[in-house]
Amino acid sequence: MSKLHVTTKVNGDTVEFLCDPRETLLDVLRDRLGLTGAKEGCGTGDCGACSVTVDGRLVCSCLMLGAEAEGKEIATVEGIAEGGALHPLQKKFIEYAALQCGICTPGILVAAKNLLEKTPDPTEEQVRYWLAGNLCRCTGYDKIIRAVMDTAAEMREAS
Amino acid sequence: MQYHRPATFEDAVTLAAGAQGVTRFLAGGTDVLVQMRSDIVTPDTLIDIKAIPGTHDITRQEDGGWRIGVAVTGAEMREHAELDRDWPGLVEAMDLIGSTQVQGRATLTGNLCNASPAADSVPAMIAAGVTATITGPDGSRTAPVEEIPAGPGKTSLARGEMITALHVPPRGTGGGDAYLRFIPRTEMDIAVVGCGVNLVVEGDTITHARVTLGAVAPTAVLVHAAEDALVGRTLDEEALTALADLAEASCNPIDDKRGTIRFRTHVAGVLARRAAKIAYDRAKGAAK
Numbered sequence: 001m002s003k004l005h006v007t008t009k010v011n012g013d014t015v016e017f018l019c020d021p022r023e024t025l026l027d028v029l030r031d032r033l034g035l036t037g038a039k040e041g042c043g044t045g046d047c048g049a050c051s052v053t054v055d056g057r058l059v060c061s062c063l064m065l066g067a068e069a070e071g072k073e074i075a076t077v078e079g080i081a082e083g084g085a086l087h088p089l090q091k092k093f094i095e096y097a098a099l100q101c102g103i104c105t106p107g108i109l110v111a112a113k114n115l116l117e118k119t120p121d122p123t124e125e126q127v128r129y130w131l132a133g134n135l136c137r138c139t140g141y142d143k144i145i146r147a148v149m150d151t152a153a154e155m156r157e158a159s
Numbered sequence: 160m161q162y163h164r165p166a167t168f169e170d171a172v173t174l175a176a177g178a179q180g181v182t183r184f185l186a187g188g189t190d191v192l193v194q195m196r197s198d199i200v201t202p203d204t205l206i207d208i209k210a211i212p213g214t215h216d217i218t219r220q221e222d223g224g225w226r227i228g229v230a231v232t233g234a235e236m237r238e239h240a241e242l243d244r245d246w247p248g249l250v251e252a253m254d255l256i257g258s259t260q261v262q263g264r265a266t267l268t269g270n271l272c273n274a275s276p277a278a279d280s281v282p283a284m285i286a287a288g289v290t291a292t293i294t295g296p297d298g299s300r301t302a303p304v305e306e307i308p309a310g311p312g313k314t315s316l317a318r319g320e321m322i323t324a325l326h327v328p329p330r331g332t333g334g335g336d337a338y339l340r341f342i343p344r345t346e347m348d349i350a351v352v353g354c355g356v357n358l359v360v361e362g363d364t365i366t367h368a369r370v371t372l373g374a375v376a377p378t379a380v381l382v383h384a385a386e387d388a389l390v391g392r393t394l395d396e397e398a399l400t401a402l403a404d405l406a407e408a409s410c411n412p413i414d415d416k417r418g419t420i421r422f423r424t425h426v427a428g429v430l431a432r433r434a435a436k437i438a439y440d441r442a443k444g445a446a447k
Contacts (some may be wrong), residue, residue: 004162021162022195039215043191047262057263063192064264065185067162068207104174111259121325132346133258 002092008069010035011079015093026050028066029076037077037106037124040137048134052076052106056121060133077106080113089113089151095145100138108134120156124149164207168294168323171206176296176319186214186230187264189257190273208321223329229322230318233262245443248434249357252283255340258347267436273297274308274378277350280373281379282306282371283338285319286355288328295320308378324377333366334359337434337443340373340427341418350374351418354406354430356438361444363393370402370435372427375410382409382431394409394439402435403428 003018010033017032026043029035029052037062041047045063052061053075080087089109092098099105108131115122115130122130127148128141136144165171168373180203183191194200208214214230219238225242233253237241243250256265256279268279271291285305293300296319304325309315316322336357342348354372358368370385388401412423 001207023162024192034352043196044190045257045261048258051260052265057232058260059263060260061190063187063261065162065188065207067164067191068185068209070164114166115259129346130259133260 004067006067006070008071009073011075018065021067022066024062024067025052025054025066025069025074026061028069029061029074032066035076035078038110039103039106040105045082046133046135047104047107048131049104049107050113051110051134053114054092055119056114071158075110079107087113088155089116089132089148092147092151093144094107096143096150098139098143098147104136104138108136108144112151114147116152116155120152120159122149122152132148160202160205162205162207163293164210166210166212168208168211171208171211172294172296172319173320174204174206175321180193180204180289182206182318184208184272186266186269187232189261189265190269200322209241211325213324219309220329223331225327227267227325229324230266233257233265234259236267237262242327245330245334246287248338248438249280249283249287249289250329252338252340252353252355253280255279255338258277271304271307271325272312272314272316273323274312274314274419275349276311276377277353277374277394278308278336278379279340279350279353279373282353282354282355282373283336284325284327285371285379285381286338286357286369287336288357288369290326290328291322292324292326293320294323294433299323301326303320305379305381310377330445331359331383333361333442333445335438335443335445337437337441339430339434339437341430349356349417350425352412352426354427354434356431356434358389358394358438358442360439360442365389365392365394365398365439371429372406372409372431373421375412375427377411378409380409382406384409385431389435394435399432399435401431406431 039049041049050061183202185207214228340350340353355371368389370382372380407428
């Protein structure tokens with residue numbers, strides 16, 4: 001089976017790769033592009049650990065083929081910090097200890113950032129529903145929700 | 160597996176009609192990729208339809224109805240204020256499916272063609288009277304969506320045929336629809352029972368009614384007798400009781416880990432009452 005040639009943008013950089021038609025975007029990010037921030041939890045779109053945005057839309061990268069990335073703009077957790085400066089969400093996650101094992105954290109950061117871009121002043125209920133597809137088996141979610149709510153408040157003040 | 164991304168429906172149909180082995184169309188992939196990964200379905204030919212012009216569009220038609228492209232996602236439907244104003248039940252049914260991430264990819268047409276008995280959008284589409292344009296090697300035809308699922312995981316589409324658009328009828332005046340489902344939690348689950356109701360009223364009197372149930376039979380059920388039971392009356396207690404009885408009588412469910420036959424049958428009646436009340440209030444609100 002011949003490989004497919006795909007040109008796409010990842011975190012603002014144009015990248016090209018060859019992939020098998022069956023490879024998911026998650027496989028491509030991790031195994032071909034060396035971006036291991038997105039994690040494979042379930043591989044079936046249930047856990048959200050592989051969350052990325054595609055043209056600004058939050059998706060599970062395990063539920064999308066690498067071939068489908070042609071001409072798209074992908075954003076992963078690796079693009080959230082600007083240089084050495086952590087994104088406010090990342091700082092708050094540390095401050096609130098909103099992570100333990102860390103497997104779900106990249107996906108939650110990508111998902112939460114996407115929420116705050118669309119909804120800068122979310123209610124707690126909105127945050128909980130938005131993140132319902134990001135499973136965390138360590139924290140019990142409360143610290144995550146508080147970190148997101150506090151980040152939203154801080155970013156509103158700063159803007 | 161061969162991956163194709165045709166630029167027209169004609170090319171997609173030609174590819175599908177000429178393909179050997181297992182063929183799948185790829186829109187959002189939220190079912191197809193899961194089935195591939197778990198080796199339930201291993202396509203020899205995968206036809207990605209998202210490069211075909213128009214597949215991402217929600218378009219108001221001249222008659223006031225809507226054309227929904229086959230790659231339109233749940234998130235795009237949720238964000239479409241006018242569609243939501245006309246058909247809130249249809250939009251909320253689609254919106255109930257999966258997580259934010261799944262909503263970013265999942266499509267109405269995919270939910271229909273996956274043919275799960277528990278598909279949330281399908282009872283809502285049938286209640287709304289949605290039709291599908293189906294294109295195959297011999298041309299195009301139109302069919303009501305209830306004719307597409309043929310049983311769990313099976314559709315009535317012939318080899319080489321594909322859905323090329325969905326059509327939602329004009330809402331007109333005095334119309335309202337609603338969809339409710341029962342799950343044992345608040346989010347991220349599969350319907351134990353689903354119920355769609357679409358009503359049109361003149362004043363307080365119902366002039367049109369379509370009631371549907373999901374997850375209580377191999378395919379979504381249109382409760383045919385509900386139309387006779389509701390049209391010409393107001394939605395009083397007597398009408399609600401008659402509706403609940405008809406809904407229960409239309410059930411042919413299975414016992415499984417999600418619910419027993421008895422529970423599903425009972426919940427079908429409860430949801431029919433509740434969804435009818437919501438649809439009725441919406442219809443009366445729209446009639447003002």
